Amino acid sequence: MLGAGRQLVKNPMDMTQESIEKIKEIWQALKGVEDPEIPVISIVDMGIVTDVTIDETGRVMVEMTPTFTGCPAIEVMKKGIEKKLSELGVKDYRVALNYKTTWTSNRITEEGRDKLEKFGLGRPASHEGEPGMEAIASARCPHCGSENTTLKSVFGSTLCRSIHICHDCRQSFERFKPV
Amino acid sequence: MNKEAAKELMLKMADDALIYGHRLSEWTGIGPILEEDIAFSSISQDKVGHAWQLYQLLEQDFGMPDPDRLGFERKESEYKCSQLNELYTRDYAFALIRHFFMDHAEFIRYSLLRASSYESLAQLAKKVRGEIKYHVLHADTWVKKLGAATEESHSRMQAALNEAFPYALGLFEPGPFEQELIDSGVFIGEGQLQAEWLDEIRPIIEESGLQLTSNTEAITGGRSGNHSSDLAPLLEEMSEVICSEPGASW
Ligand SMILES: [Zn+2]
Numbered sequence: 500m501l502g503a504g505r506q507l508v509k510n511p512m513d514m515t516q517e518s519i520e521k522i523k524e525i526w527q528a529l530k531g532v533e534d535p536e537i538p539v540i541s542i543v544d545m546g547i548v549t550d551v552t553i554d555e556t557g558r559v560m561v562e563m564t565p566t567f568t569g570c571p572a573i574e575v576m577k578k579g580i581e582k583k584l585s586e587l588g589v590k591d592y593r594v595a596l597n598y599k600t601t602w603t604s605n606r607i608t609e610e611g612r613d614k615l616e617k618f619g620l621g622r623p624a625s626h627e628g629e630p631g632m633e634a635i636a637s638a639r640c641p642h643c644g645s646e647n648t649t650l651k652s653v654f655g656s657t658l659c660r661s662i663h664i665c666h667d668c669r670q671s672f673e674r675f676k677p678v
Numbered sequence: 679m680n681k682e683a684a685k686e687l688m689l690k691m692a693d694d695a696l697i698y699g700h701r702l703s704e705w706t707g708i709g710p711i712l713e714e715d716i717a718f719s720s721i722s723q724d725k726v727g728h729a730w731q732l733y734q735l736l737e738q739d740f741g742m743p744d745p746d747r748l749g750f751e752r753k754e755s756e757y758k759c760s761q762l763n764e765l766y767t768r769d770y771a772f773a774l775i776r777h778f779f780m781d782h783a784e785f786i787r788y789s790l791l792r793a794s795s796y797e798s799l800a801q802l803a804k805k806v807r808g809e810i811k812y813h814v815l816h817a818d819t820w821v822k823k824l825g826a827a828t829e830e831s832h833s834r835m836q837a838a839l840n841e842a843f844p845y846a847l848g849l850f851e852p853g854p855f856e857q858e859l860i861d862s863g864v865f866i867g868e869g870q871l872q873a874e875w876l877d878e879i880r881p882i883i884e885e886s887g888l889q890l891t892s893n894t895e896a897i898t899g900g901r902s903g904n905h906s907s908d909l910a911p912l913l914e915e916m917s918e919v920i921c922s923e924p925g926a927s928w
Binding site for chain 1: 713716717719720721723724725726727728730731798801802804805806808809812815816
């Protein structure tokens with residue numbers, strides 16, 4: 500099993516000041532790794548990175564959870580993380596993909612949602628664990644901000660997008676699906 | 679956990695996802711309308727993603743060969759997909775009915791697996807279920823639409839349903855480790871799944887103006903590696919590229 504046999508330092512009380520600083524630095528650096536399908540938003544804002552830890556041997560572990568199981572961008576993101584870690588001078592690291600934390604669109608930060616909208620992608624509606632039909636169908640138009648929109652298709656140009664029409668500015672738009 | 683039992687369960691799920699995913703992908707570029715083209719392509723991509731994740735768990739936790747070898751380099755009799763998924767796609771009505779039967783079954787299967795004692799599978803199930811929800815939504819929309827649109831659409835949907843239903847019942851063909859899976863809490867069992875599935879699809883079929891045939895006997899065999907004549911040509915097509923240059927790295 501992933502991570503089995505290695506004692507991860509989870510409790511901040513057990514960590515050296517040095518490790519705490521290093522972890523902060525890594526989180527900051529990972530904000531520079533983009534989601535290749537939406538290059539305006541970082542994998543941190545997307546909520547794809549779930550944990551950064553350093554074990555007693557000094558090895559860095561970055562854990563990530565995919566947005567969609569068939570997401571073709573995940574390998575690119577993994578390589579992006581590895582590159583960043585090397586740039587920071589981290590020699591011993593492991594980037595692991597797992598489902599310990601389930602990715603949902605609720606994980607996208609507020610800053611991330613703003614960036615999506617500026618990019619022209621409607622923001623996903625927040626939901627309580629599971630999006631109902633209401634959350635799936637109702638979307639705010641990223642062009643004019645109108646809520647007077649209709650769901651056209653739940654499948655868009657990538658796995659994470661649905662297609663909607665705005666009745667006010669009369670344009671169609673894509674929106675990040677609530678999942 | 680009984681490893682052989684869990685392996686058997688995961689392998690049939692992965693094979694179902696891969697073969698069904700391939701059948702769905704056949705609509706890429708030839709869908710009746712562009713949106714349907716995109717929908718089938720997206721759903722297909724999800725399914726192949728699910729297959730990949732399951733094959734990967736099989737490699738990681740059970741020491742099986744890597745996902746590419748499992749997916750593309752086994753003998754026909756080693757595949758555990760149900761016959762429903764391997765049947766060649768007769769027409770659009772058949773594609774939709776299979777999609778409807780299969781995705782409702784998948785949605786319930788993964789919902790139930792969230793409680794699995796096999797933790798990696800339970801974690802994956804949570805994720806996959808959220809994706810299948812969109813697939814079910816798509817299937818329901820079109821079954822309702824075409825079940826009641828015109829006389830021709832209705833009769834073609836009903837004919838497809840009549841042909842696919844016995845195969846759909848074959849989805850729940852019990853495996854050799856049914857009791858072990860239930861006892862160890864890995865999975866609640868095909869019987870329970872089938873009962874919940876029937877409860878779920880019945881009202882939608884009725885609302886669509888379609889009818890389920892009664893006293894239908896399941897067409898089984900896929901789970902034990904006995905397949906229809908449609909699987910061999912499909913596997914040949916799927917592995918064409920890999921077999922053109924065995925051992926090549928991509
Ligand atoms: Zn608008």
